[in-house]
Amino acid sequence: MSAVKIKEGVYWVGAVDWNVRSFHGHTFNTKRGTTYNSYLIVDEKIALIDSVYAPFSQELLANISEIVPPEKIDYMVVNHVEGDHSGSVPEILKYCPKAKVVGTEKCKTGMYKHYYGNWDWLTVKTGDKINLGKKTLTFVEAPMLHWPDSMFTYIPELELLLPNDAFGQHISSSKRFDDEIDQSELMDEAASYYANILLPFSPMVLKKIDEVVKMGIKISMIAPSHGIIWRKDPMKIINAYVKWAKNETTSKVVIAYETMWKSTELMAKTIGDGVASTGVGVVIADVSEVDKTNVIKEMLDAKGYLIGSATHGNDMLPQISGFLAFLKGMKPKGRIGAAFGSYGWSGGAAKSIEEVLTGAGINIVQPFMQCQFVPDKEELKKLFEYGVEFGKKIKNG
Amino acid sequence: MKKYLCTVCGYIYDPAIGDPDGKIAPGTPFEQIPDGWVCPQCGVTKEMFEEVK
Numbered sequence: 001m002s003a004v005k006i007k008e009g010v011y012w013v014g015a016v017d018w019n020v021r022s023f024h025g026h027t028f029n030t031k032r033g034t035t036y037n038s039y040l041i042v043d044e045k046i047a048l049i050d051s052v053y054a055p056f057s058q059e060l061l062a063n064i065s066e067i068v069p070p071e072k073i074d075y076m077v078v079n080h081v082e083g084d085h086s087g088s089v090p091e092i093l094k095y096c097p098k099a100k101v102v103g104t105e106k107c108k109t110g111m112y113k114h115y116y117g118n119w120d121w122l123t124v125k126t127g128d129k130i131n132l133g134k135k136t137l138t139f140v141e142a143p144m145l146h147w148p149d150s151m152f153t154y155i156p157e158l159e160l161l162l163p164n165d166a167f168g169q170h171i172s173s174s175k176r177f178d179d180e181i182d183q184s185e186l187m188d189e190a191a192s193y194y195a196n197i198l199l200p201f202s203p204m205v206l207k208k209i210d211e212v213v214k215m216g217i218k219i220s221m222i223a224p225s226h227g228i229i230w231r232k233d234p235m236k237i238i239n240a241y242v243k244w245a246k247n248e249t250t251s252k253v254v255i256a257y258e259t260m261w262k263s264t265e266l267m268a269k270t271i272g273d274g275v276a277s278t279g280v281g282v283v284i285a286d287v288s289e290v291d292k293t294n295v296i297k298e299m300l301d302a303k304g305y306l307i308g309s310a311t312h313g314n315d316m317l318p319q320i321s322g323f324l325a326f327l328k329g330m331k332p333k334g335r336i337g338a339a340f341g342s343y344g345w346s347g348g349a350a351k352s353i354e355e356v357l358t359g360a361g362i363n364i365v366q367p368f369m370q371c372q373f374v375p376d377k378e379e380l381k382k383l384f385e386y387g388v389e390f391g392k393k394i395k396n397g
Numbered sequence: 398m399k400k401y402l403c404t405v406c407g408y409i410y411d412p413a414i415g416d417p418d419g420k421i422a423p424g425t426p427f428e429q430i431p432d433g434w435v436c437p438q439c440g441v442t443k444e445m446f447e448e449v450k
Contacts, residue, residue: 143407144439
């Protein structure tokens with residue numbers, strides 16, 4: 001994809017990764033691929049904001065060359081040390097070895113621990129500026145959005161915010177802007193991104209948005225490091241982030257489970273019928289079959305979590321165990337939960353699930369429900385009632 | 398009672414508030430927090446904290 005002008009003197013020069021389907025190792029399924037966004041700021045001096053994942057460095061260089069020779073870059077700004085953005089910095093610096101590399105103090109040590117380069121580093125803190133001529137780069141440290149080294153770059157003359165990973169979405173497209181793509185796909189990916197990556201840092205998100213609002217800076221465009229650029233409606237994503245960061249939920253329950261011979265699945269569906277009969281929305285997912293990234297996304301705005309597993313080795317099954325470990329790391333707040341499952345003889349799974357959920361800060365609101373082997377008519381009635389009871393707790397807030 | 402700063406992520410431990418989610422009651426001085434406690438923001442241990450002067 002070629003360079004695209006996004007504002008006067010500012011160009012998207014990044015790369016589109018159409019085929020990637022696993023991100024951050026295998027912790028995020030990028031079902032729509034992604035992009036690595038890099039921005040070239042052309043003024044009396046020239047700055048490059050972030051680079052791209054290393055395998056795409058030649059595309060970055062080709063895009064920069066459409067606008068200026070890469071040798072002319074004066075500043076290599078590193079908003080974030082992670083490889084999907086910093087990966088091509090060493091390659092870029094081969095062309096402009098005298099360029100200053102700009103970032104936070106933690107970014108400096110982090111970049112050394114990635115690439116072991118000997119670079120001319122300029123450490124910046126919140127409020128520091130670099131004058132490029134008509135445009136000024138202003139920096140805002142943003143620790144834990146989403147790493148300790150992270151920062152935002154802001155260009156006040158253009159009302160342009162370059163927040164690196166914040167406000168991003170994993171979407172590969174030939175389109176660069178929010179108004180050019182399907183809005184429901186866009187918000188679906190933005191929500192998935194928030195739920196699977198940023199949710200644990202929600203207190204930092206609220207503080208940072210508050211800080212930026214108090215700075216009184218005008219933002220007419222947000223250009224993140226993944227996905228489309230918010231030019232028509234940047235408030236749309238800011239408002240969504242405030243909602244998600246406050247852990248606002250709807251009348252909805254996610255029932256996630258792992259089953260061995262479909263008894264736990266039958267329990268999940270029966271409980272689900274009970275919940276649905278109260279008018280509360282239900283999403284049911286066998287985590288060993290479906291896209292776990294999407295299940296976490298559904299859990300973002302769900303008040304209730306019902307987790308089920310058959311018993312194996314006196315404990316829960318390994319895929320739901322791994323799924324719950326990931327969920328715990330996302331630190332959802334203000335949720336209620338309960339456990340269930342089918343067992344053969346010792347039945348340790350449901351108790352174990354309760355312990356994990358409690359450790360994750362999820363409030364267990366009714367004791368676990370288990371059945372031996374295949375539930376009979378009586379047990380199916382009880383399972384339905386179990387769902388009704390849980391659904392009522394969602395409705396009564 | 399002194400506040401303590403997490404040098405990794407910037408979180409401030411304020412003894413007046415404690416860390417109720419992390420089972421540290423308000424009024425607990427930093428020195429009395431058990432060793433197993435971690436920064437609620439980024440998960441690092443007490444060693445990464447320094448006193449706010």
